[in-house]
Amino acid sequence: MNTYDETRRFPWPVEVSLLFCVVIWGTNFVILKAAIPSMNAQALNLMRMLAALAALTALHTLHVRSEGQGFFETFRLSPGRIIATGLFGFTFYQTVFIVGLDNTLAGSAALIMASAPIWTAILAAMMGLDRLKPVAWGGLFVSLLGVGFIIISGQQVDLGTDVIFGNLVMVLAAMSWAGYTTLNRPLLRNVPAASLTFYGIFLSIIPLAAISWPYLGDVAWAEVSALVWGAIAFSGAFSTGLTVVLWNDAVRQIGPSRTAMYSYLVPVIALFTSVTFLGEQMVLGQVVGGVLVIAGLLTVRKAGRKKPTR
Numbered sequence: 001m002n003t004y005d006e007t008r009r010f011p012w013p014v015e016v017s018l019l020f021c022v023v024i025w026g027t028n029f030v031i032l033k034a035a036i037p038s039m040n041a042q043a044l045n046l047m048r049m050l051a052a053l054a055a056l057t058a059l060h061t062l063h064v065r066s067e068g069q070g071f072f073e074t075f076r077l078s079p080g081r082i083i084a085t086g087l088f089g090f091t092f093y094q095t096v097f098i099v100g101l102d103n104t105l106a107g108s109a110a111l112i113m114a115s116a117p118i119w120t121a122i123l124a125a126m127m128g129l130d131r132l133k134p135v136a137w138g139g140l141f142v143s144l145l146g147v148g149f150i151i152i153s154g155q156q157v158d159l160g161t162d163v164i165f166g167n168l169v170m171v172l173a174a175m176s177w178a179g180y181t182t183l184n185r186p187l188l189r190n191v192p193a194a195s196l197t198f199y200g201i202f203l204s205i206i207p208l209a210a211i212s213w214p215y216l217g218d219v220a221w222a223e224v225s226a227l228v229w230g231a232i233a234f235s236g237a238f239s240t241g242l243t244v245v246l247w248n249d250a251v252r253q254i255g256p257s258r259t260a261m262y263s264y265l266v267p268v269i270a271l272f273t274s275v276t277f278l279g280e281q282m283v284l285g286q287v288v289g290g291v292l293v294i295a296g297l298l299t300v301r302k303a304g305r306k307k308p309t310r
Contacts, residue, residue: 014250018262021243021250026110026269028239030277032098033106035231041102042212043219044232045094049208051236053201059245060198074191075199081187086200089180091207097173104166105280110270111150111290112170114263117297118143119178127182139299146292147171149285193248201240264294 036044064071075082101109118140150167187196267290274280 014253017246018250021247022262022265023269024238024243026266027273028235029101029106029110029270030273031231032101032235033278035228036102038224038228039219040215041098042215045098046208046212047232048236049094049201049205051233052240053205055237055241056194056198056201059194063192063194074195077190078187082199083203085180085183085187086203090200090204093173093176093180095211096169096176100166100169100173103162104170105163105274106278107271107274107280107286108150108167109170110267111286111293112147112167113174114267115143115147115293116174116177119175120181123178123182135299139296142299143293143296146289146296149289149292194245197244
């Protein structure tokens with residue numbers, strides 16, 4: 001079992017890598033939102049997942065070679081669960097995520113995705129994997145209230161009813177990611193994060209291709225700019241590839257709680273860049289909702305969990 005010295009200062013390489021992760025994840029919302037008008041959202045999703053597959057194939061190959069393992073050796077440890085969680089996390093979640101982002105503001109999408117730990121905690125409690133203190137349940141309620149503020153803030157933006165629909169779909173995406181995270185926990189004990197992510201993307205490419213197939217003919221491929229292809233490569237290789245490895249390495253070195261503190265910067269960066277580069281209007285519902293979501297999450301983290309009863 002790993003133990004972490006909470007009084008020890010962060011090693012500066014870990015701090016740099018964590019800041020790199022949150023900047024990549026925060027700007028990913030804006031970069032994808034800017035690229036969607038040049039390519040159908042589902043076609044864009046397939047292209048960025050192909051880029052992610054290329055990056056994760058390289059990372060997985062480096063790992064198995066360094067460990068002297070076969071290419072699919074760790075897959076054989078739990079093939080059924082790896083297939084199920086991989087399809088859920090990279091076919092269903094990624095499809096829902098891109099639909100939500102296509103229909104709402106990048107800033108709102110990031111704020112709603114920040115609620116994923118709420119749904120993770122609720123799901124873990126429902127499955128009997130965690131027992132939260134009453135104060136923690138209060139924090140969850142505050143965060144859920146914040147999500148509600150963000151959803152209805154779509155009414156304050158002159159983009160039609162699609163924004164509220166997109167916000168609701170983003171809630172489903174956050175729930176899906178929470179489910180994937182919860183189901184993945186047992187697998188990560190035996191399967192490295194880079195390999196597990198590779199398996200999920202590898203298994204999802206065919207169903208993702210089937211989902212996007214009807215839309216591929218609508219894309220004017222010759223007119224897709226180098227900037228858009230760069231955005232696709234960035235989103236796939238960095239946001240879904242390299243950062244996963246860096247983040248999980250930080251968890252290994254300094255523990256999950258200290259690592260998770262950096263995740264609260266993601267919606268802040270996304271909201272700032274969406275206003276700065278996309279010209280999105282920051283509305284009161286986003287600000288109030290974002291503050292409530294993060295305040296609730298901090299309350300849950302500080303409250304801790306009940307000790308198991310014997």
